[in-house]
Amino acid sequence: MTARREASAPPALPGYEHVRTLGLGGFADVFLYRQDLPRREVAVKVLLAGSLDDEVRQRFQTEANLMAQLSHHPSIVTVYQASIAADGRPYLVMEYCSRPGLAERYRVERIAVAEVLRIGVRLASAVETAHRAGILHRDIKPANVLTTDFGWPALADFGIAATTGHGAGVAVGMSIPWSPPELLAEHPRGDERSDVYSLGATLYSLLAGRTPFEIPGGQNGAQQLVARIERQPLPSTGRDDVPPQLQAVLERSMAKVPALRFGSAAELGRALQQVEAELRLPVTPLDLLDEGVPGPDAGGPVIDVADATRLRSIVAIPDAQPAPAGEQEPTRVRGPVTVDAQRARPGFVAPPEQAPELPSLGEPEPVEDSSARRGRTVAAVASAAVVLAAIVAIATAATSGRDEPRPGDTDFAQEPVTHQAVVPAPHTLKGERAQDGSVRFTWVNPDPQPDDAYLWSVLQVTGEPEIERIEEPAVTIPAARAGDEVCIEVSIVRSDGRATAQPAEACA
Incomplete structure (x- = not known):
């Protein structure tokens, strides 16, 4: 066993006070510092003195720039500053996530299915945000997901990230247990679907308490893991509380062939939302920037009507008692005003004789110098009541036929979540070799x-197979392609584009 190395000496940083060491890495150490102004605790990632070659410096600078671009996302660690210490070591000042990260939890804790789904949707929105900015993470794994003070997952460590343009995707320093087959090939290539695989593998680890192709008590070296990742179907998590539809989502996200995976992190997030809905759990929203359309009268963006149907649970506040003399009167909350669904349509204006009568908010008390101000306040409250009533009515019309929100629900999906049956895998897949050496597979x-229809391909040890679409449940492979042994995988694809999550496999 290799001896654990000592942490490097924390650098003296003006305006910061060193507290303790948080973690040790291959190229950098992370320390907890206390910032003087503004006063707060921060995590400082410092490059090791022995790693200051040009390539490592460039990767460190790239990480700083990429994380700064994405720091506005609630599920990506925020970067506050990047600089060079007096001793010449580059460092990053980042948000300090005080709670245990996923790497500290998944092997020692049975994480609930509902929490894994929430984490999955939030991380999917973080990965999708990075992809829309043209950035591949390439090293998504439990160790790179921290937990904020408020319990949100926070994606970190973009040190080996790459842009999604030409030439991107070559694997550098990836972690084998969570890496897709295409990044383990002799000539590795990856794209957004590679991050989808790694995210699915991370969620699998949270449920199973182990890496996806790890055999407890077995041989789990790099060579054995690579062979299983490339050839073996995804095993079950081994938990009775993991529903079949969640297992199917994991299998599709980790399909051997990238074309059979979810096409984007957002698609994976929506699939996880659908599982939440089917389990009657609060649906976690995807935190993605909406592309608003400028309105005719204002320069700012207009909120989409579909987005206006997102509701949060209403907090009931009891009627306040009159405030003691000299103290400010507390805000009073009245019940929602019911508006007919016909009136909730965009652009509807009620005739004066049909306009709903708002409940009286009371007469303003005549006070010497503050009467005008109090009157304006009452008018503002009345206007707010009208807006609230309209939003509630729009939501009621848009969500008719759906389950009512239950106590404890916090958010509903930004996009409709449809309930679709899982597409099964073909069964009785078998191959028979003819005298001419060709092999005919049927299922x-x-x-x-x-x-x-059916999607099929010849399984290969390395590289990405060619997927072909056929209409009949049979295919013949010529002798020139069959060789000594030939293995194929087959998926069913529906007319709406849905496909089998885990293809059937057979060899002959």
């Missing part, structure tokens, strides 16, 4: 639907 569709 059975357990749930045939109109316009079903």
Whole structure:
């Protein structure tokens, strides 16, 4: 066993006081500092003195720039400052996440399914935000997900990230247990779907308490893991409380062939939202920037009507007692005003004789110098009541036919969550070799639907296979392609584009 190295000496940073060491890494150490102004605790990542070659410096600078671009996202660690210490070591000043990270939890704690779903949706929105900015993370794993003081997951360590442009995706220093097959090939190539795989593998680890292809008590070296990642189907998490639809989402996100995975992190997030809805859990919102359309009268963006249907649970506040003399009167909350759904349509204006009568908010008390100000306050409250009533009515019309929010619900999805059946895998897949050396594979569709088709490909040890679409449940592979042994995988694809999460595999 290699001896644990000592932490490097924390640098003296003007305006910061060193507190303690937080973690040790291959290229950098992380320390807890107390910042003088503004007063707060921060995490400072400092490059090791022996790692100051040009390549490492460039990676460190890239990490600082990329994280700064994404720091506005609530599930990405915020970077406050980047600079060079007096001893020449570059450092990053970052948000200090005080709670245990996912790496500290997943092997020692049985994390609830509901929490894993919440973490998954929030991380999916963080990864999607990075992708929309043209950035691949390339090293998503439990150790790179911290936990904020408020319990939110925070994606960190963009040290080996790359842009999504031409030439991107070459693997550098990735972590094998959470890496997709295409990044383990002789000539690794990856794209957004590679991050989707790693995110799915991370969620699997949270549920299973181990890495996806790890065999407890077995041989789990790099060579064994790579072989399983490339060839073996994803095993079950081993938990009875993990529903089949969640297992199917994990299997699709970690499909061997990138084309069979979710096409984006946002799609994975929506699939996790659907599982939440089917389990009757509060649906976690995807935190993505909306692209608003400027309105005709104002220069700012207009909120989409669909986004206006997002509701938060109403907190009931009891009627306040009159405030003692000399103290400010507390705000009083009245019940919502019911508005007919017909009136909730965008652009509807009620005739004067049909306009709803608002409940009286009381007459303003005549006070010497503050009467005008109090009158303006009452008018503002009345206007707010009208806006609140309209929003509630829009939400009621838009969500008719859906379950009512339950106590404790916090957010509903920004986009409709549809309930779709899981597409099954073909069964009885088998191959028979003919005398000419060709192999004919046949299979059975357990749930045939109109316009079903099939996606199939020859499994390869490295590289990305060529996927072909056929209409019949059979395919013949010529002798020139069959060789001594040939293995294929087959998925069912519906007319709406949904496909089997875990393809069937067979060899002949």
